[in-house]
Amino acid sequence: MKQKNNGTWVSWNENVTHNYKSLYKITTEEELREVIKNSEKIRVFGSKQSSADIASGLETLVDITTYNKILSYNDSEHTITVQSGVILGDLLDAIEAKGWCIPCLPDINTITIGGALATGTHGTSGKLLCEYMTDCSIVLADGSLKKINEKDEIIDAVRVSLGVLGIMSEITFKCEPIYTLHVKEGPEDDSEWLPKIKERLNKHAFLRILWLPHTDKGYVITGDKINPDTEITENLGPAYLKHRRTASKILYKYSHIFPWTTAIANKLLYRGFFRNTKEHKGSLYQATVTKSRGSTIELAEWTIGLDKFPKVFEELKTEINKWSNKSFIHIPMDIRFVYKDKSWLSYAYGEDTVTMGCVSRNAATADTYEAFKSIEKVFLKHGGKPHWGKRFTAKDAGISKIYSKWEDFKVLRKELDPTNKFLNPYLTELLNEKQRANAVA
Template sequence: MKKENTWISWNENVKHSFTNSYDVTTEEEFADAIKNSDSVRFYGSKQSSSDIAAGTDTLINIKNYNQIIDIDKASKKITVQSGIELKDLLEKIESLDWCIPCLPDINTITLGGALATGTHGTNGGLISSYMTSCRLIKADGTIQVINEDDMLMDAVRVSLGVLGAFSTITLQCEESYTLHLIEEPESDALWTKNLSSYLSNHDFLRILWLPHTGMGYVIKGKKIPKDQHVEEDLGPAYLKNRRKASKFLYQLTKTAPWTIYFANKILYKRFFKSRKEHKGNLYQATVTKSRGSTLELAEWTVDFDKFPSLLKELSETINSFKNKSFIHIPMDVRFVDSDDSWLSNAYKRKTVTMGCVSRDASSADSYEAFKTVENIFLKYGGRPHWGKRFAAKDPELTKLYPKWNDFKDLRKSMDPTNKFLNKYLASIFSEKI
């Protein structure tokens, strides 16, 4: 009799039984595990809010498949195994005085997972847009090398792990640079009016939107010489307690969600009214070093030109006490360049992304904000982040991604037995397993 074990996600919202598991450290082990499995998924830090990483009979843990394979100093390229965590990759890149220009705000996820789900930062492309080549383990266990000029590259860059598993990945890096950052609150009327100007005149822009307050916390950065002096001011010491205070207040609002409206105003006045000024390279200045497992996340993108209208409708909707969608703060607003990756949420368009967070993962299913945000973004042609929470399936997704049906055909040709699908992924692609 097979022994069943339980796989549990980082926030304990997703649980699946499995019977076989592999911890791989070499490409040969990784390929053999896939070849000898009927249904298989692979995972690293388990930090996806979508049900993408498990739910199959066999699971492959890639966290120890994490070595740096090659560093090409002349071309500023680095080749690594796909299970390397971003913190280890970025620290190595930083030591070379290099950077990846569009870093996400978390560094504890694996590179393979970040690429497959379209992870990104702000003021650049998805991380996958910096991939110049990869070795892909296909369903039969064979290896296919895919280079930048390969016709498959645009399909593989963001592929949810359903075309195959990333084995090794080569990334194009750039010279590191130093940012002079100023952070301060601005009214929604002001920062939305100046959005195009801010993007044109700054090298870094990120806005923490504060629902129910009429305010955003605007983070603007400009490149400066590394040795340029900046009189740093990181604000009062109590600002570091924002997450603890948020968690406490939102626990109090669970039985009466409408009180979030007032909790947000308290959090704004306490933690988002201070002006801060500092400098650092992109990694030092912008990457969150940890994230509590009590979170549940959704994120959507929309055409840059549609964002002002969308934000206006979202604001009006959630500020009506007739609605049930009172949203925890902040909602992270970032900006991503257009690309050609078939399943990228920035495919053929300059986008604005907006994250939606529940500070209590255990009650995420009843968090109405996820539903309201998704409905409004779908109305404006918004696309979901593949690694975060959303309800849209094939009928909606085919309208959002021009290459959706091409991707489905390619997936079927590369994985005819649906080896890489779990029930969640099968529902997205309208497949039966």
């Protein structure tokens, strides 16, 4: 175990910083238990890519990225057991080498498994990543180890835990046989893709829509399972498409000063980078997951019931197209689909849902990005839920109205962590624990 004293923790985007007194890099479960047991307050972080201030903010920190071994496979059960600091890309490489897959993958592969589970990371046209977890062990506030499997009632609370019930240690995932997707991409008018969502979800194994605000266009991506030997005519589009992020960075450089220029930039980006059709094939991981992200961005993401989405979309579109406000949104807004589950803090608890991401490509000025406020206002109005690892301002009172198991989660949290060891200032405010502590006093 390595220890570093008195430093500054800096987020991926460099817009969240916190001083710390002790930072530990651990490689074993025993070291993790020891550090937690002997710390008064502690947070664990991974790749630091969250847009929420969830990972740091305390005097004692653990860098979990060195706790990253793949521990075992069960060939007959198609399961893999890993340490929680494993990077998603390494996990996916390992299971693809076995001829397996996890059928729902997030957009980027550089996050740690523990962080991905804690914040409810998801893909599209499937369930949250945590729904494929069958067993796990968590280190509790007193340093003891608690093992949990699918038969335990609290597994539905632990699947999305915000890192406040205990710290994930070892995790087992249930995998499925690998399959090949035939992916087709291309632009459509909003009036065309919006009414076809349910039809396409029934027809295709994979559906994702990159909405292009202020253009009346969406970029539709579908995937169908095919025999891996099926020949297709691959078309990856013009070579210059790889420069989209660079072009976006240039076009949005001053959009925080002159928000209305975003609408012009979006139209130019659509004409340059989203008018082409593309076609290719590969595994879900090969065909759909971003392997690198060249620039830092800030994100908000909101989720709404599938049946409510068309109305919410039209309301949001009307709101952001008003020239009287400053809510001009960078492209694309990522629209994905998650099927219902039973995890307490899942965005899809009890209902099929649509998620809609909002991106600011000027990370340094994201605090003044009006679009984050507008999307939150519209989605909250209709009972939408925020992504735990991304930007939102709703706190305990608002969260309790949209998560039916929120109060149950808070009771369990207090039971497992009675001294609030895992709460940083951000989480203390989110859970309203400061007020509760004052009331008790």
